[in-house]
Amino acid sequence: MELPAAVRQALAAARKRSIETPELALNHAVELDNHLYKAGWRAPLTYAARGEAVPGTPPFSRDTGAVHASKRHMGILHQADQLARQHEALQGIALAFMHAHGTEVPALNLLYANQALEVESLWLRFINKYLAYLSESETQEKAPYQLDLEPGLEPRFQRLRSAHLEHLPRHGQGPLISVLMPVYNAETTLHLAVRSILEQTWQSLELLLIDDASTDASRVIAESLQQQDPRVRVLTLRTNGGPYVAKNVGLVHARGQYLTVHDADDWAFPTRLADQILPLINAPDGEPRVTMGRMLRMQENGRVTRFRDPDWIAEDGVLRLCFPSLLFERNYFEQRLGAWDSVRVGADAEILARIRRYTPQCLRVIERPLMLQLDASQSLTTNDATYLDERGVAPIRRDYQQAWESWHNDQAELPRLQFPLDPRPFQAPAAICSHRLGADALLERLIPT
Structure with missing residues (x-):
């Protein structure tokens, strides 16, 4: 998918902020999402220091073109998750944002979802952004793999439902x-x-x-x-x-x-x-x-x-x-x-x-x-x-x-x-x-x- 000039400009600005403070990459991603949504852009966009991804196109690295994560390096998301388990989640976010390549770029959304557990709407947004990359649809509104939650006080997993059933x-x-x-x-x-x-x-x-x-x-x-x-x-x-x-x-x-x-x-x-x-x-x-x-x-x-x-x-x-x-x-x-x-x-x-x-x-x-x-x-x-x-x-x-x-x-x-x-x-x-x-x-x- 070819990104319009206005989207590329907003993306470049968000990437610059995130590279300067990578531990705040989640915050910058939320700000970019909100900005693009208000501007009418509906395709979920995920970016890292070295590349970005949009549903319908292969994740790619800006410096090397199409790349498969496992052929470049090992376990950036794994390392970031281990840091989160050691109560160093922001350091994990920074590490993953700076080094994610290829198929790992969309999966950054799962790290963001884990960091946003206390805010149910944000958790759901990042989970669904990731799932959108596994669909043939370019917009989340039509993607078959999208989640919603039943209202209630039960644990989140027990309230799962399909958003578009x-x-x-x-x-x-x-x-x-x-x-x-x-x-x-x-x-x-x-x-x-x-x-x-x-x-x-x-x-x-x-x-x-x-x-x-x-x-x-x-x-x-x-x-x-x-x-x-x-x-x-x-x-x-x-x-x-x-x-x-x-x-x-x-x-x-x-x-x-x-x-x-x-x-x-x-x-x-x-x-x-x-x-x-x-x-x-x-x-x-x-x-x-x-x-x-x-x-x-x-x-x-x-x-x-x-x-x-x-x-x-x-x-x-x-x-x-x-x-x-x-x-x-x-x-x-x-x-x-x-x-x-x-x-x-x-x-x-x-x-x-x-x-x-x-x-x-x-x-x-x-x-x-x-x-x-x-x-x-x-x-x-x-x-x-x-x-x-x-x-x-x-x-x-x-x-x-x-x-x-x-x-x-x-x-x-x-x-x-x-x-x-x-x-x-x-x-x-x-x-x-x-x-x-x-x-x-x-x-x-x-x-x-």
Whole structure:
């Protein structure tokens, strides 16, 4: 997008102020936004010391042209986030503003959003500016990935909603998608997660809520949701087996031609299922057979988390590949993959690695945000035993990954798992294995009542 002369002049003045006082870059960005909006400019504009970005055009550096952040330097946003965690947020803002390149420039808005947590309208503005860059629209008013908040006193994450839901095109006809949602002690987030699936623009779906022997009100809430919408079905497990056992049990009862998973504490953008299934049903040559997309991690108060050095998982250091978002053609899953590994953590990474290694032509990555994932304390990715967060990878997860990598290396063709596993095809850490029962005993205890 070519910037008009008046916009370039205002941008140059804002950049000059920000370079002089980079720790105040957020303030200068707000002033520029307000000035441009009053002047009738609607395309969100983000700038750093070395470049700027506008939706619809590749982020670029003024001195080098088009550039991919991970090819120039490592982890500016990650470093800035670490400074913020050490109560040096202004120094982090200054560092990121002065050194951000390429795809990191739009992601500056997420650092600004974290700095503006106390002002809800500013937080929402910066989150939506970032999301606008992931849309094909040049203005935020028409972008499908824009957020709003329900009024109320609940934590910000629990009030998420789509800003433009009523204007998005609906897909009333099409193949049935089975959405499997393992539920364990999710009474505070279950309504949000379920609503985000039932409000999908792809309306041919069924939602299976698999209660994994919850000890809170999750089962009661799930049964109430089942009464409210015929697309919801509740399966109740007598014994807690972990999320992947719940998914495998759900698969036994699923009716869809396609299947995917959604966690009970995550929020899906309303186009998530349509974004994923359309490339599968429109593929002229029968490929791909699986799609996955990207996501942001966020705490209950709206703070964006899990910044990292740019790599294949997060090209700008924050918008991550969403392993649980895998949406499968049912026949491919059952005939080629078989099942998720019945462990308590890490099986999404294992099944993705199987696909990427043996049938990479079957996988397509949707370069859009599909969901916002709640970064809750004491979840499987944050607790001290199985963490996968800013601390790194828990030893038990590393041990499990080494076990399945060794198993993969020994297989000439795509290995297929069965559910229940009896015996296991490879050794995994006993602490994360969901059962040591024979197949008959396991099914007797886990098949829904």
